[in-house]
Amino acid sequence: MKRLIAVLLLITVTMGLLIAGGAKESEPLVDENGLTTITFWYNPAIVEAGPPPKDWFVFDIIREELGINLELTMLPAAANDRDMRMLTAGAADMLPDMMSLRRPVMVELQKQGLLAEVDDMFALMPERTEKMYSEDSIKYATLDGHIYGFAPSTGDIKKNEGILIRKDWLDNLGLDIPHTLEEYMEVMRAFTYDDPDGNGKDDTYGYGAFIEITSYEEGLGRRLDPFFGAFGCAGTWDLSKDNPGLNIYKPEYYDAMCFIVQMCKEGVIDPNWISQKKDDFKAAWKSGKYGMMREQHASYAAESNYAPFDANFPDGEWIVIDPPVGPEGKSAVGVYTNVNDGVIAVSQRAADEGKKPIIAKLLEWMAGPGYYMIGWGEEGVNFVLNDRGVPVTDGLADPSLGFTQSAVQPLLQLKGLAFYWGEAELESRYPSYVTKVSGKPMSALTTLREMQACPWIKQAGVDIMPLPSGDLQRYYEQGLAEFVSGNKELNETSWAAFINQLDKLGAREWEAEGVKTAEKNNLLY
Secondary structure (H helix, E strand, O other), rough: HHHHHHHHHHHHHHHHHHHHOOOOOOOHHHHOOOOOOOOEEEEEOOOOOOOOOOOHHHHHHHHHHEEEEEEEEEEOOOHHHHHHHHHHHHHHHOOOEEEEEOOHHHHHHHHOOOOOOOOHHHOHHHHHHHHHHHHHHHOOEEOOOOEEEOOEEEEHHHHOOOEEEHHHHHHOOOOOOOOOOOHHHHHHHHHHOOOOOOOOOOOEEEEOOOOOEEOEEEOOOOHHHHHHHHHOOOOOOEEOOOEEEEHHHHHHHHHOOOOOOOOHHHOOOOOOOOOHHHHHHEEEEEEEOEEEEEEEEHHHHHHHHHHHHHHOOOOEEEEOOOOOEEOOOOOOHHHHEEOOOOHHHHHHHHOOOOOOOHHHHHHHHHHOHHHHHHHHHHEOOEEOOOOOOOEEOOOOOOHHHHHOOOOHHHHHHHHHHHOOOOHHHHHOOOOOEEOOOOEEOOOOOHHHHHHHHOEEEEOHHHHOOOOHHHHHHHHHHHHHHHHHOOOOOOOOOHHHHHHHHHHHHHHHHHHHHHHHHHHHOOOOO
């Protein structure tokens, strides 16, 4: 990492000389109070919580210590909605000074000349760079030889999702934990049709999901990836040295699709999964609708997230299980990389106004003096430090103001800008607790470790793989949705026609470009 910082410092000096010999950025705009306004559209850390209040104490500190008037706008929870918001703002030339966005959106806005190069900002924030940015994360935000954003490494938080199952439902029906695809299907049927909660109503489903797509998790998204993993085709790409390419061209992919279609035809998956949003999905499992799901560790087990389920079902119990094993013994929750699927970018307009050094100062402060404030709140009110320097809530005068409580979550919406996921941080961020209604011991950190112990497919650097054209991506995703929804019958003939149309839209060229990219960047394994 020290070598990386040295290289970035050299880039900074070089760019400084170039700027000195050419066009210069303006001085940052300052208001009558001596403050520079920085507008930031952010991806919320806790989608269920609201934005920080207007009287958030951090706003005052940033004004007094940094001379910054920080104006925050919370982006929508759903990734597709965030993407559309950002692209629409870009088309209208109304981007904020800094923004949270996914790499595909970063690529599109960079093509339009709307994002600033940030190569020269790393040396202005050495502590942050040392803690948060790996070579993989730098590569993730690099286009045409320049860096266009800050993509924190996932650190020790990778592989943070897994398959959860209602153990109390298994016990009620006398079923064992499923292992194979066939056993998964058997359990899903029982959870759907055998009244597993004993309420006498037909109101449960074996599996719950929604479509959540990333740049490297294909057309049906990560929530269905465990079933594709059973056929050896999780994620968009196969990055094995022996057979690199798009998974959708594999015969096993068709077999996986047949399994998903069977789930839909038999009604063992919530029929709303294709259209519902993340918030709908979360509300459904918390209201006892699902018996199995792939969920993120903290979205399930953090105190504020688990509380509604605990209140509704004090005798309910979820456990982490391995993903299903397919016909050739393959199994994977999905694919993972050690880079977050997100970038903090700076608009070209902000750069032209001379705001890059101000933004760098803000980000460096968040990794240094502001670290605890951004991550845990106000010391003595929302947390105290234990003898190991780990923030805890023990001994607070008002426990209801502890950083783990739901009422405090709006104060922590920017924690992703400060956290680098060290062990002490994880211990504090996901403390053990006892549920208020059922009195069960719970720990999101224990859940994380259980999920990380499940089989996964590592694809470091997969984030930089090329993206399909807009027409190809739409046909890809809509075509799969038509099969699983039943609007189009899935058989070998219809599948061949679907693949043929993908070819006409450039899928083979996309695959060839991807393999070339993987080989060039040493991504194959």
